[in-house]
Amino acid sequence: MKYEKVIVKAYEDPSFMHSKEGRAIRMLAEYYHPQASLKKNRIYNTIVFFGSARSISSEDYMNKFENLLELQASGQNVDEQMRLLKKLKFTSKYYDATVELAKRISEWSKSLTTDNKVYVCTGGGPGMMEAANRGAFEAEFQNIGFNIELPFEQHPNPYITPELNFEFHYFFMRKFWFVYHAKAIVVMPGGFGTMDELMEMLTLEQTNVISKKVPIVLYGKEFWNNLINFDYLLEVGMISKKDLDLFIILDDIDEAFDYVVNGISKLIRVEE
Numbered sequence: 001m002k003y004e005k006v007i008v009k010a011y012e013d014p015s016f017m018h019s020k021e022g023r024a025i026r027m028l029a030e031y032y033h034p035q036a037s038l039k040k041n042r043i044y045n046t047i048v049f050f051g052s053a054r055s056i057s058s059e060d061y062m063n064k065f066e067n068l069l070e071l072q073a074s075g076q077n078v079d080e081q082m083r084l085l086k087k088l089k090f091t092s093k094y095y096d097a098t099v100e101l102a103k104r105i106s107e108w109s110k111s112l113t114t115d116n117k118v119y120v121c122t123g124g125g126p127g128m129m130e131a132a133n134r135g136a137f138e139a140e141f142q143n144i145g146f147n148i149e150l151p152f153e154q155h156p157n158p159y160i161t162p163e164l165n166f167e168f169h170y171f172f173m174r175k176f177w178f179v180y181h182a183k184a185i186v187v188m189p190g191g192f193g194t195m196d197e198l199m200e201m202l203t204l205e206q207t208n209v210i211s212k213k214v215p216i217v218l219y220g221k222e223f224w225n226n227l228i229n230f231d232y233l234l235e236v237g238m239i240s241k242k243d244l245d246l247f248i249i250l251d252d253i254d255e256a257f258d259y260v261v262n263g264i265s266k267l268i269r270v271e272e
Contacts, residue, residue: 051128
């Protein structure tokens with residue numbers, strides 16, 4: 001009896017594509033797939049929003065708080081849940097501000113010529129990412145989500161434009177696409193992931209790996225001034241005085257909008 005074997009092309013063989021040997025091809029796919037989709041939609045400029053996936057809107061906070069009060073009244077022990085919820089209360093004002101800022105920027109962008117339009121781009125998940133995509137969605141404007149495969153917290157939020165909703169496996173490819181079309185960065189309060197993204201952006205600008213001067217806004221003076229003592233870094237010689245010009249810390253939506261729009265407008269004019 002002769003053997004009958006079905007011949008499968010290498011790129012159609014799941015066992016190879018997901019193997020160690022197929023890694024380079026998977027990396028290339030995470031480069032070329034977003035490139036093709038963004039080009040098809042004529043997206044060349046983005047404003048990237050970073051921030052915590054754990055953040056909640058003021059509306060969600062109140063709903064969850066009232067639900068816990070009801071459970072507490074029925075005799076259930078919700079002390080730990082209540083404690084965790086109250087810790088996140090401060091994030092709700094930043095969630096709401098993110099929605100408003102992203103909405104205003106998207107509405108402004110709609111008035112620009114097609115190839116100069118600026119699109120809200122996030123990590124695609126919940127929290128501050130959801131807030132930024134939501135703002136663009138409320139402005140009825142396309143927006144981008146660069147999701148990443150994680151064991152918890154990360155799932156695509158419902159406000160991302162479907163054809164611009166991407167899923168990554170490799171952090172470095174995801175970061176590449178955050179930076180490549182970025183014309184501005186807004187960093188809301190967040191944890192390790194947000195710190196990683198912020199520090200990488202500052203490092204790329206500090207070392208001139210990014211030739212363009214991308215405006216970087218750290219939004220929330222109370223949070224950022226408590227978290228990082230930039231003046232101390234300068235005092236002990238870890239950074240230079242000019243490095244403090246790489247970003248601005250703001251606490252007002254109007255100021256953030258003006259700073260971002262002015263910075264983006266200069267970049268777009270340079271690239272015309």
